[in-house]
Amino acid sequence: MSRSKPLDSGHLAAAAALDYVDGHAAADLRRAVEEHLALPCPACRERVRELGWLLERMARDRVPEVPAALRARALAVFDAREPRKAIARAVAALARPLFDSLTQPLPAPARAVGEVRRLAFGLGDHRIEFEAEIETATTRTLRGRLEVPDPALHRIEVTAMRERLVAVPDARGWFSLERVPAGRVRIAVRGPAGPYRLPLLDL
Amino acid sequence: MRRYERLVYAVARTYRLPDADLGDVFQEVFAALYRGLPALRDPRALCRWLSSTSDRIARAAARRARAAPTASLDEPGVADRLPADLPSIGSDLETLEEQAMVRIALASLPERCRLLLGALYYEDPPASYAALARRFGVPIGSLGPTRARCFEALRRAYQVLSADAGISASGSPTFQTRERARERRARAAAGPAQPT
Numbered sequence: 001m002s003r004s005k006p007l008d009s010g011h012l013a014a015a016a017a018l019d020y021v022d023g024h025a026a027a028d029l030r031r032a033v034e035e036h037l038a039l040p041c042p043a044c045r046e047r048v049r050e051l052g053w054l055l056e057r058m059a060r061d062r063v064p065e066v067p068a069a070l071r072a073r074a075l076a077v078f079d080a081r082e083p084r085k086a087i088a089r090a091v092a093a094l095a096r097p098l099f100d101s102l103t104q105p106l107p108a109p110a111r112a113v114g115e116v117r118r119l120a121f122g123l124g125d126h127r128i129e130f131e132a133e134i135e136t137a138t139t140r141t142l143r144g145r146l147e148v149p150d151p152a153l154h155r156i157e158v159t160a161m162r163e164r165l166v167a168v169p170d171a172r173g174w175f176s177l178e179r180v181p182a183g184r185v186r187i188a189v190r191g192p193a194g195p196y197r198l199p200l201l202d203l
Numbered sequence: 204m205r206r207y208e209r210l211v212y213a214v215a216r217t218y219r220l221p222d223a224d225l226g227d228v229f230q231e232v233f234a235a236l237y238r239g240l241p242a243l244r245d246p247r248a249l250c251r252w253l254s255s256t257s258d259r260i261a262r263a264a265a266r267r268a269r270a271a272p273t274a275s276l277d278e279p280g281v282a283d284r285l286p287a288d289l290p291s292i293g294s295d296l297e298t299l300e301e302q303a304m305v306r307i308a309l310a311s312l313p314e315r316c317r318l319l320l321g322a323l324y325y326e327d328p329p330a331s332y333a334a335l336a337r338r339f340g341v342p343i344g345s346l347g348p349t350r351a352r353c354f355e356a357l358r359r360a361y362q363v364l365s366a367d368a369g370i371s372a373s374g375s376p377t378f379q380t381r382e383r384a385r386e387r388r389a390r391a392a393a394g395p396a397q398p399t
Contacts, residue, residue, distance in 0.1 A: 055324070058305060061305070
């Protein structure tokens with residue numbers, strides 16, 4: 001039990017406040033701190049409140065060290081992506097990610113938004129937007145819009161689980177594909193706007 | 204990455220994923236961060252983005268993992284029995300973000316303070332003063348005052364971090380404001396007050 005000096009320049013001493021909050025104060029120190037907190041001293045009350053807040057977060061934080069294998073795996077992605085980025089720049093045929101509701105920060109009330117993942121990719125000066133909706137545990141529905149000149153002249157090819165599905169957008173670019181196998185999906189856009197390949201997606 | 208990895212890990216492991224899936228989540232979150240999707244400058248915003256992104260990705264992985272063993276649709280009604288969704292860990296995310304922010308504030312302190320507070324408040328069970336005096340090669344009587352000084356430095360560092368994030372105009376209301384916000388959310392979650 002600590003018997004540190006309760007006051008310093010008329011306010012609670014740092015050690016006394018901490019001892020009081022984390023339960024290390026001896027009875028006489030505890031009484032002295034409580035007597036001071038009973039006075040109109042908002043600064044000391046606030047300090048005690050903040051110390052308690054910090055101690056509670058620290059006491060509840062028992063997350064173990066991150067395993068080295070996990071860290072190494074994440075770092076490996078960075079190493080692998082540098083050359084790919086350079087290739088993408090050179091070939092200019094890899095669609096550019098613009099939006100992904102899986103990773104885009106959303107305000108807290110929207111965090112629990114359900115089963116639809118929305119994505120958008122830049123295709124040179126044009127873009128494709130679509131949503132992937134969970135159909136069953138193993139299939140997804142893709143629907144969206146290809147925003148290019150003459151969209152009906154284009155094809156959207158989706159390859160998943162060795163299955164290839166093709167959608168042809170209507171005159172306004174709308175398209176829909178049902179029963180797309182869930183999992184790793186490769187999507188390509190072919191047509192006059194040029195062939196574009198979207199990054200591999202997990203849907 | 205070192206600074207924030209524990210937060211990603213903390214969120215992802217709440218879904219009790221197998222190691223391989225946990226690795227996928229970890230990789231995907233940092234890959235998303237690397238792609239530069241968020242223009243996040245301050246630690247608070249980055250913590251929020253990382254926790255939210257980790258939650259979303261880990262939840263998706265958990266859903267896939269649950270679905271996988273019964274994924275065959277040959278069996279009638281299988282799809283209907285699969286869980287439609289897993290709830291987000293929701294308000295726990297905020298606690299994990301706050302814990303990450305405290306660790307970031309701690310990391311900004313001098314090494315001696317970092318080690319001392321780490322040993323006292325993060326080791327389980329906490330190290331005894333006698334063991335710490337031996338570990339740091341200092342008189343046991345000096346540990347109490349050093350602990351108080353270090354904790355005061357941590358409190359100020361946390362205030363600076365929160366103020367940088369624009370949470371509060373002044374330092375001290377930061378804690379209070381967030382406590383009140385938490386209370387408001389708890390009341391909202393409990394539903395409307397019952398008439399007496």
